[in-house]
Amino acid sequence: xxxxxxxxxxxxxxxxxxxxxxxxxxxxxxxxxxxxxxxxxxxxxxxxxxxxxxxxxxxxxxxxxxxxxxxxxxxxxxxxxxxxxxxxxxxxxxxxxxxxxxxxxxxxxxxxxxxxxx
Amino acid sequence: xxxxxxxxxxxxxxxxxxxxxxxxxxxxxxxxxxxxxxxxxxxxxxxxxxxxxxxxxxxxxxxxxxxxxxxxxxxxxxxxxxxxxxxxxxxxxxxxxxxxxxxxxxxxxxxxxx
Numbered sequence: 001x002x003x004x005x006x007x008x009x010x011x012x013x014x015x016x017x018x019x020x021x022x023x024x025x026x027x028x029x030x031x032x033x034x035x036x037x038x039x040x041x042x043x044x045x046x047x048x049x050x051x052x053x054x055x056x057x058x059x060x061x062x063x064x065x066x067x068x069x070x071x072x073x074x075x076x077x078x079x080x081x082x083x084x085x086x087x088x089x090x091x092x093x094x095x096x097x098x099x100x101x102x103x104x105x106x107x108x109x110x111x112x113x114x115x116x117x118x
Numbered sequence: 119x120x121x122x123x124x125x126x127x128x129x130x131x132x133x134x135x136x137x138x139x140x141x142x143x144x145x146x147x148x149x150x151x152x153x154x155x156x157x158x159x160x161x162x163x164x165x166x167x168x169x170x171x172x173x174x175x176x177x178x179x180x181x182x183x184x185x186x187x188x189x190x191x192x193x194x195x196x197x198x199x200x201x202x203x204x205x206x207x208x209x210x211x212x213x214x215x216x217x218x219x220x221x222x223x224x225x226x227x228x229x230x231x232x
Contacts, residue, residue, distance in 0.1 A: 095163070
């Protein structure tokens with residue numbers, strides 16, 4: 001149980017284009033989903049927290065107009081990198097926190113998306 | 119602000135041996151959760167073990183167990199009978215009750231040597 005999927009797993013795009021990444025909780029409903037960015041050999045950096053039906057909360061220094069987050073349902077959140085540039089190339093990971101009381105406050109992670117902007 | 123410290127950037131151990139990864143944290147809260155996550159070369163983050171701060175009993179999951187010392191704010195992970203598949207980056211993480219956000223340590227890269 002507690003499986004989170006992410007799509008696509010890998011994407012290469014040209015500079016200036018937009019890329020959408022989907023995060024789905026497959027076997028549970030998620031109160032909250034999170035988006036992280038991970039640079040090579042580093043820990044995860046939280047970008048934003050999203051709750052279904054409300055606006056995402058962005059961490060300091062993260063451009064909300066560049067990284068658009070939509071949390072359409074209790075099982076789906078999307079991250080759109082708008083007008084991507086080479087410096088946006090990174091590994092993006094989502095996670096979801098289940099509604100279930102016995103495992104509340106626990107995040108389950110998707111497999112990640114490697115974005116390469118040429 | 120809470121912090122999580124993992125003082126061992128890299129460790130290696132022979133297969134079948136036992137290894138302990140250290141983690142300390144800092145918080146003024148009394149209700150919180152602690153986690154160990156594993157990130158193998160595939161980069162999929164996998165939950166290894168979870169500990170509620172109000173529970174005195176140390177959490178265990180098969181070959182994985184923790185030594186939770188609340189007064190010392192220490193949360194070490196012990197891996198018994200280590201296997202090649204345990205080779206991964208291990209992250210210690212912390213969240214306050216009801217806060218949702220995770221604070222991660224910098225990670226320990228563990229290599230199991232055949």
